[in-house]
Amino acid sequence: MRKTLIGLVVAALALGATPAHAAEPGAPGLGDPYYPRAGNAGYDVRHYSLGLQYDPATDVLTGRTVVNAVTTRDVSSVNFDFALPLLTARVNGRDVGFAQHGTELTVGTGGDVPAGTDLSFVFTYSASPSRTHAEVPVTRWKRTPDGALAVAAPSMSPWWYPANDHPSDKATYDVVITVPDGVEAISNGELVGTFPLGDGRTNWSWFSGKPQTTYATFLAIGQFDVRRGYSDTGKQVVTAYSDALGTRGPAARASVERTREVVRFLEGRFGYYPMAELGGVVSPYLSSTLETQTRPAYPAWAFQDGPNDYVVVHETAHQWFGNSVAVRQWKDIWLSEGFATYAQWLWSEAVGEGTAQDLADWTYRYYPADHEVWDVAVADPTPRYLYGAAVHERGALALQALRAAIGDATFFALLRTWASTKEHGNAGTAEFVAMAEEITGRDLDDLFRTWVHSPGKPAPVGARSLTTSEPKSFARIHRDGPARG
């Protein structure tokens, strides 16, 4: 026994010195069926610490990003997803070589490194992220008249920090952005504070203590009215409204300031709110909505017809489904979009603008059998329909079909169990089906085959007759749907 222990200690020491078997370069992708080169194999990121400077006048982003990671196998180098030209790379205090090809950054690890090793990478860079070049002919960084936006799905991080850019590798974040005095810089999580440097610039310091995906991590720089407060459970609330909202400003404020109320409503359906902060950011320079963690990003057009509580319900619901319970692979996106759309149906039901069954019936009726929305398999929509109507509306239809089959009490127990069991993790369709079958004790293969795995228009949802008039909330939920994340 004692001898075995000593043997293990010796083996562990030996492992610390040289890998047990040949170390190889980390793979430049995680093999996601839709985006095989997204993310990188060989390590798991624990924490990103981003130190950024941005000057709206010059569009120059200067960064010093620290990535703390643990190797998941023996590696001799690893890849990051990064589009900007890198200046320097260090690993555990040593300068290391690197190479860039397109959005793949390969970094040496300073020799062979065994699995389970803590690596601290430090990257420096300085570039205009809105400028494209031959190596990377696209950019998702958006320069605006008053600053910049880094808000996009399914990939945004390569244009502002080196990352393992796939939802399956979540991490915590510190984001400190230095901007000229009088400019606001908004990101996720807790606003730790704003610190004037005394040289005409101010640091905006943000901290995300809950695991966060790269695509739900954002930056919005410009002229914003920033409001800070606390929820009745003591969570920090930060909302930010662009000074350029014009006549849409009041409607945006009226809706987004209801986020606290929306959180309480959704807690009644899905269980406790999984994040430590809440809020929202609204800008006329955003083209679509995104469930950026703790602080959804709303384009001004979402409020062009006046207040729009439904869009707030959708994005806030994503804090449970999409952010806390994130997709395992991108094809699982209906577990995010279908659930967030279903939350809107629940809100409609609560405010008397149409029950979820009414909305399911009308959605079913709205799309004729030859409509292309039925050509898509909800649980495998292909990258083309990643944010299409199928994952949003047919995803919600699938949930209503499930609710009709298993009853309200079991259905909501399932949603709460799903949210708490998979909290701050990743999950796929097979896991949801397994949990539904476990909770109900029923074989639900036919139901899921019909509503999420197979293309084609199935028989109507549930046993009720189809509604003959359009639910009051249908147009708003439907119209915003495919244009939002």
Ligand SMILES: [Zn+2]
């Ligand atoms: Zn969404």
